[in-house]
Amino acid sequence: MGRLGRWVSEHVVLFVGVLVLLYLFLPIFFVVLMSFNDPTSRLAYEFQGFTWDNWLSPCAPFGLCDSVVRSLQIGLLATLGATALGTLMAFALVRHRFRGRSTTNLLIFLPMATPEVVLGSSLLALFTGAGLSGQLGFWSILIAHIMFCLSFVVVTVKARLSGLDARYEQAAMDLYANEWQTFWRVTFPLVFPGILAAALLAFSLSFDDFIVTNFNHGNTITFPMFVWGSAQRGIPPQVNVVGTVMFLLALLLVLSSGLLRRRRTR
Amino acid sequence: MSALTEAEATTGGGGPQPGRRRTRRWTGYLLLLPGALWLLLFFAVPTMQLVATSLYDPNGSLDTGYAMTWSWTNYLDAISTYREPFLRSFLYAGSATVLALLLGYPLAYAIAFKAGRWKNLMLVLVIAPFFTSFLVRTLAWKSILSDNGFVVDALQAVGLLGADGRLLATGVAVVTGLTYNFLPFMVLPLYASLEKIDPRLVEAGSDLYAGAVTSFRTITLPLSMPGVVAGTLLTFIPSAGDYINTRLLGTPQQYTIGNVIDNTFLVQLDFPIAAALSVSLMVAVVLLVLVYVRRAGTEKLV
Numbered sequence: 001m002g003r004l005g006r007w008v009s010e011h012v013v014l015f016v017g018v019l020v021l022l023y024l025f026l027p028i029f030f031v032v033l034m035s036f037n038d039p040t041s042r043l044a045y046e047f048q049g050f051t052w053d054n055w056l057s058p059c060a061p062f063g064l065c066d067s068v069v070r071s072l073q074i075g076l077l078a079t080l081g082a083t084a085l086g087t088l089m090a091f092a093l094v095r096h097r098f099r100g101r102s103t104t105n106l107l108i109f110l111p112m113a114t115p116e117v118v119l120g121s122s123l124l125a126l127f128t129g130a131g132l133s134g135q136l137g138f139w140s141i142l143i144a145h146i147m148f149c150l151s152f153v154v155v156t157v158k159a160r161l162s163g164l165d166a167r168y169e170q171a172a173m174d175l176y177a178n179e180w181q182t183f184w185r186v187t188f189p190l191v192f193p194g195i196l197a198a199a200l201l202a203f204s205l206s207f208d209d210f211i212v213t214n215f216n217h218g219n220t221i222t223f224p225m226f227v228w229g230s231a232q233r234g235i236p237p238q239v240n241v242v243g244t245v246m247f248l249l250a251l252l253l254v255l256s257s258g259l260l261r262r263r264r265t266r
Numbered sequence: 267m268s269a270l271t272e273a274e275a276t277t278g279g280g281g282p283q284p285g286r287r288r289t290r291r292w293t294g295y296l297l298l299l300p301g302a303l304w305l306l307l308f309f310a311v312p313t314m315q316l317v318a319t320s321l322y323d324p325n326g327s328l329d330t331g332y333a334m335t336w337s338w339t340n341y342l343d344a345i346s347t348y349r350e351p352f353l354r355s356f357l358y359a360g361s362a363t364v365l366a367l368l369l370g371y372p373l374a375y376a377i378a379f380k381a382g383r384w385k386n387l388m389l390v391l392v393i394a395p396f397f398t399s400f401l402v403r404t405l406a407w408k409s410i411l412s413d414n415g416f417v418v419d420a421l422q423a424v425g426l427l428g429a430d431g432r433l434l435a436t437g438v439a440v441v442t443g444l445t446y447n448f449l450p451f452m453v454l455p456l457y458a459s460l461e462k463i464d465p466r467l468v469e470a471g472s473d474l475y476a477g478a479v480t481s482f483r484t485i486t487l488p489l490s491m492p493g494v495v496a497g498t499l500l501t502f503i504p505s506a507g508d509y510i511n512t513r514l515l516g517t518p519q520q521y522t523i524g525n526v527i528d529n530t531f532l533v534q535l536d537f538p539i540a541a542a543l544s545v546s547l548m549v550a551v552v553l554l555v556l557v558y559v560r561r562a563g564t565e566k567l568v
Contacts (some may be wrong), residue, residue, distance in 0.1 A: 006478070017376025020369045021388065024395050024449060027406035031398055034409060045409045085301035096294025104298065107305045113499075113555065114313075114548060115507025117524045121531055121544045122316035123308065128328070128537070129315050147308040150301055208400050210510060211524075215531065227401040231514060235405060243402035250397030254390055 028247060035240035045235075054237045061236035067226035068242060071207050074138065074222060078145035078206040083199045085146070086153025087191075093154070094161045112151045119148060120215030127216065136218030144212045149202035156201060160194025204250075313548075320541035328535050337538065344542040348526050352546070355522035356554075358437065358512075359505040362444035366452040366501045367494065369445065374456035374493070375486075379465070392453050400447065404514050407443050408434065411515070435517045443511035451500035459493030460486070495562045499555060506551055523547055 038049035059065035089108070092098065111119065123144050127133060132140075168190065172182040210224035217225055227239055319332070320340055326332035345352065377388045395403065411417055411433040421427040433439050463486060471481035509524030518525075523543060530540035 011380075013372055014376045014380040016372040017380070017388070020373040020449075021391055023369065023446065024392065026410060027403045027446065028395055028398060030406035030409050031402055034406065045405075045412050046414055047409070085304055088297040089301035092294045092297035096297065098294040098298065104302060107302060107310065111305065111309050113503060113552070115503055115524070115551060117507040117509065117527050118313075118316070118544050118548045119309070121527055121540065122312035124531060125319045125537065125541055126308075126312035126315045129319070133328070143308055147304060150304060154301070204396065210401055211507070214528065224399060224401050227399065227405070228510075231401075231405065239402055239405075243398045247394070247398040251390075251394055254394070258386065258390070 031240050031243045031247070034237060035244045037237045037240070039237060041234075054241050058238050058241045061230070061238050063221060064226060064236065064238055064242070067221045067223045070138075070220065071223040074141055074145060075203045075207040077142055078149055079199050079203040081142070081146040082149035082153050082202045082206075083195060086150050086198060086202075087157050087195055089150075089154045090157035090161055093158055108151045108154050111148055112155075116148070116209075116211040120144070120212040123147075123212070124215040134218075136216055137220040140216040140218065141213050141220060141222065144216050145206040145209060148209070148212060149205050152201050152205060153198040156198035157191065157194045160197075161191055164190055200253075207246075316541050317545055319537050320545045322538040322541075324536070324538045326538075328537065332537065340538045340542040341546065344539045345546060347539075348523065348543060351521050351526050352523045352550075354520070355506050355524065355547075356550075358441055358444060358520075358522060359502050359508075361441045362448065362505045363452075363498050363502045365441065365445040366449045367498060370449055370452035370456055370497060371494075374453050374460055377453075377457050378460035378463075389457070392450050392457075396450060401510060401514070404443055404447065404510055407439070407446065407515055411439050411442065434515065435520075437516070437520055439515040440511050440520050443515045444505045444508060447508070447511065448501040448505055451504070452497040455496035455500065456490065456493040459490045459496075463489045491562060495559065499558070503551055503555070507547060 033047055035054055036050050036052070037047050038051035038053070040048050054060075089104075093101070093104070098104075123140070124133075127136060127140060164187070168186050169182050172186045173179075177185065208224065209222075210228060213222055213225060214228070221229070223242065227235070230236060230239070318334065321334065321336050321338065322332035322340075323335040323337055324340055324343070373392070377385055377392070381388050409415065413432050413434065418427060418431075418433055421433070422429060422431065427433070433442075467485050467489075468481050471485050472478075476484065507524050509522060509528055512520045512522050512525055524547075527540055527543050527547070530536050530543065534540075
């Protein structure tokens with residue numbers, strides 16, 4: 001029993017793990033499949049026939065491509081804002097002494113521990129209370145996205161920064177680099193992968209957000225808002241084209257950065 | 267940059283002038299200020315505004331304006347009216363969390379200990395589904411669980427589902443979607459804490475005649491508890507407030523408190539009651555999290 005039992009238990013876990021991965025990928029297969037769907041009725045969610053049309057005319061459904069562009073704009077600006085503010089905060093937390101550290105940590109932690117529906121509705125309460133409910137749109141979405149991305153950026157950059165060996169910087173100073181040179185030639189390049197990871201995380205959080213946006217979007221339609229709105233009227237199959245392209249682009253990005261890292265370590 | 271200050275002190279490279287030292291003391295605050303202000307203005311202040319809104323006179327309206335009347339009864343009204351969706355939120359979120367733990371643990375364990383050179387690939391595959399829109403993936407479940415889909419067919423064939431039974435528009439579909447959507451949040455912290463375990467501890471256990479089950483129960487599982495706590499929280503909190511899965515995969519019979527808050531704020535425009543519901547959800551989640559973290563004994567988490 002011993003050897004056989006061990007072999008089985010060793011491979012059972014791996015087998016179960018692969019099954020769970022398949023569960024994670026099942027919807028992706030369907031997104032790709034449905035991007036080639038030729039639906040006979042608008043409210044059909046089953047695969048009914050193969051066509052290239054959706055890929056040839058991805059912008060055919062009214063407003064779809066506009067919403068993707070809007071989401072990209074908001075995503076890029078929110079990423080810039082959250083990454084800048086969050087990186088500064090991470091440096092302050094790891095490299096500086098100041099009063100109110102635990103309050104600051106709480107302020108960073110709480111937005112991550114609050115359900116999105118609460119974040120969204122409290123911002124709506126604020127904007128409405130300030131008499132701005134008629135002007136909600138691009139700017140209010142941007143403010144909200146920077147807010148909920150910020151904490152994730154701080155946590156990601158902080159992890160990288162606190163894992164950094166301070167002796168690199170000491171060595172640079174020993175070699176007569178001044179603070180500015182040390183920062184830009186030693187510290188920043190070493191922290192950069194963390195900042196990049198944080199930026200990617202922020203972008204995907206912003207691009208994908210529905211719940212917070214739904215409370216503060218006014219008449220501005222982002223991609224998730226477009227999908228939500230058309231879910232009642234019937235989803236155009238082109239939505240799955242966008243989903244597939246997003247998936248492929250991101251996968252390409254991750255795989256190429258992995259290859260780059262491997263080449264560099266070699 | 268206190269490390270830099272220390273470095274300078276140890277190298278003795280020209281003592282810092284008093285003026286520079288003073289600016290350095292303020293650098294921390296300066297770096298912190300923009301982000302902290304943003305969180306204060308757009309997280310802390312709105313939360314207070316939400317609490318204030320929940321105490322407004324429920325007879326007001328957006329057009330006529332609301333008066334602050336400290337109407338604590340808003341909370342009683344809100345909770346007694348919407349007790350069912352409230353409980354359902356926690357039931358669905360709890361089931362999804364337990365399922366995600368049951369599915370996520372073997373996956374995280376396999377990546378940490380059994381994947382060998384496939385480890386990085388498997389990690390990428392865990393995160394990869396994230397790259398497609400949340401809503402589009404959830405809609406894909408609608409196709410997967412549809413009445414003529416292969417899942418329903420298979421379940422009907424083995425008799426687990428009646429001939430006219432369906433999965434879509436049931437709680438099962440909602441929990442499946444929730445489990446799926448938040449599973450990576452479970453797997454990643456689990457993997458992080460499993461990966462830190464020194465394999466020699468398990469070897470030592472088996473040298474002392476512990477079987478696979480015993481060494482898992484007494485060594486691996488206790489050491490992975492920080493990951494279990496972090497993973498369950500990261501799964502439970504977003505699923506408790508989620509209303510995308512209930513809306514897309516369920517019917518109004520499955521609606522949870524998220525749907526109610528959304529509807530009360532944006533359709534009924536009944537701000538005081540909606541705010542009271544929102545605050546109640548936040549308080550309930552925070553209380554549950556505190557009790558749970560206390561029980562699980564991982565205080566370092568926060």
